[in-house]
Amino acid sequence: MNWNGKDTESFQQQKEYVDTALVPLVPISFESDMKETASQHEFVQLLTMLLEKQFKGRILLIPPFTYIKQQEEEEKLAALKRWSDEIDNAGFKHKLFFTSDSNWKLAEDKIDGSLVWVPAVPLEHMEDSYKYSLIEDQAKQFVNIIVHKWQQDLS
C-alpha cells in the first residue's frame, strides 16, 4: 500500500494483513555528490514502488527517511531508531530498509530491522523500456528475499 489517503484508509481497516513496512533510506547533498544522491533516490524510489505493486496487500511503502549526507553517523542512527520504534508501535512485524547509501552497510548491526543495500544504477541516460526491465530484474531477487522472510516467519 502507498502512503496516500485511499491506501492508508484500507490499511486501517485491514491492519492484521499488512505486517511489513518498507522504508527507503535516502541521503541528500548539495555538494559534489549531489547528483549521486539524487540518482540513488531515483533508483531506490522506482525499485520500492515496484515492490509495493507486487505486494500491495501486505506491504506499506512509507515516504523515504531522508537525511543530510554529511550528518554524523550517531545522529542518523538515532533518528532512524525513532522511526523504527514508531513503526514497531504501529504493530508491524517486519521492517525493510532499502538504500543505495553504502554507509548504512557499515552500521548494519546497529539497525533494528532488515537492511537491504542495492548499489544504484545510473538511469538518467537510459531509454524507458530498458530502464523498466532493469528495475524489474533487480526487483525479482528482492521479491524472493521478501517471500522467504515471510515464510521463515511461519515456521
Place this chain on the structure above:
Amino acid sequence: MSKQPVSRRQFLNYTLTGVGGFMAAGMLMPMVRFAIDPVLAHGGKGEYHTTKQKVDELSTKPTRVDFSYEQKDAWYTSEVTQTAWVYKNEKGEIVALSPVCKHLGCTVDWEGSGHKSQFYCPCHGGLYEKSGKNVPGTPPTRPLDRYQTKVKDGFLQLGKPEPQDIA
C-alpha cells in the same frame, strides 16, 4: 491633437469592469470545466493496448504478458506497465486474467510456491483455479478479473479488466 478626454470616473469604471470580468472568468472557468470534463473523459473508454504477444503462440498453459502504455493523470503523464496471465481454454478462446489478487491487491503467480495448476498469492496464501475462480477457504472472496481481448494482425490486444461471474 484632439484626444478623447477620459475622466477619472470613466477610467475607474473601465478598469474595474475589466478586472472584475477577469475575476469572474477566473472563478467560472474551472466550474465549467468541472461540469464538462466527466463528459469529455468518456472518450477514453473501451481503449485497447497492443501487446507483444503473438496469438498463435499461446497455449493452454497461462503465460505472463506484460504491456505498457502512457497514462495521463491530470498534469502528470506516466508510463504504466500491466501484466496479464493469458492462455487458451478448451474451447480455444483466449482467456486473459488480471494478476491483481481480489483480497488486498498483491500480484498472483501461476503455480507459485509449488501450487499445481493454480494461481497463488504470496501475501496471505490466496488461491485461484485456472479459470480465475477463487478457492474457498483462502482469503479472496471473488474471482480474478478478466481482460477484454482483441486480436490485431496476429497480436493480442487487451482492454479493461472486468469482474467475472463464475459460480
